[in-house]
Amino acid sequence: MKTRISVHLFLALLLIVPLTLFARDITPVVSTEWVEKNLDNAKLRIIDIRKVEEYKEGHIPGAVSAFYGTWAIKRGDLQNELPALDDLADTITSAGISRESLVVVVGKADNAGELTNISRVAWTLAYAGLSNVSILDGGYNKWMAEKKQVSQETTKPTSSDYKPVWNKAIVVNKDYVLQRMKKAALVDVRLPDYFFDVSKFDFVAKPGHIPGAVCLPSAWIFTKDGTFKGKEDLEAMAAGVIGKDKSKEIIVYCDTGKVCTAWWYILTEVLGYKNVKTYDGSTEEWAKDPKAPFVKYTRK
Secondary structure, X not given: OHHHHHHHHHHXXXXXXXXXXXXXXXXXXXXXXXXXXXOOOOOEEEEEOOOHHHXXXXXXXXXXXXXXXXXXXXXXXXXXXXXXXXXXXXHHHHOXXXXXXXXXXXXXXXXXXXXXXXXXXXXXXXXXOOOOEEEEOOHHHHHHHOOOOOEOOOOXXXXXXXXXXXXXXXXXXXXXXXXXXXXXXXXXXXXXXXXXXXXXXXXXXXXXXXXXXXXXXXXXXXXXXXXXXXXXXXXXXXXXXXXOOOOOOEEEEOOOOXXXXXXXXXXXXXXXXXXXXXXXXXXXXXXXXXXXXXXXXXXX
């Protein structure tokens, strides 16, 4: 009887605990203290996505330079698109990243745009099938503010033999959104002025948002010093806007498919939502299509 109860309890836990937790050997967000203590860990691979000249001026010891532009490219009129799969695979292997690596993505934390560069790279690594990916809380800014060790020595890792297993389920296109917009939970992560169509960027053809979308800005994820807000606050924000059903399909979008990866990362890797997708073209693509519905001055 005790054995049967134990088995039933274990199966119940499987339904509650996200499967990613069983695959991870590193938490989704790591502190500067953790990185400092693990600098000699042979499995640690720190990926510095700042500009090459910034990397040369100083970086975390052992960090590999792989600037943001190699992870997200401009394709046609669309910004922040996934590179060709062969190119992305080369970027990963040339950085020395293997399936066993504990990858920590490091970038600047000057503003929400820089912070979401980091999440975009972490999302891209997840797309490539890597589960042990983490973000340095507070970025390089926090490392420097704490006066931790800095190196100017360029790290040249040995290329790995990693073969990506593309996780194509986490990225969707415009046609998919059109088909699912009345069934999936659409989450617009832009600031309210952009969601309610008071403002827009020049590269977005017209103001508006996808009908039925809710507003949950990625900027709200971070504190003023560029660190993540506590899990309790993030959970409350997500539950209050999206709901507590962690199995429902969620599609996040922004203007170019970069900023929305912050909520994809938090929802999926931190909070355990199981079916979150990113619309990579986002409003930059959507607003150009006269057949794609857009609404203004409404919450839905």
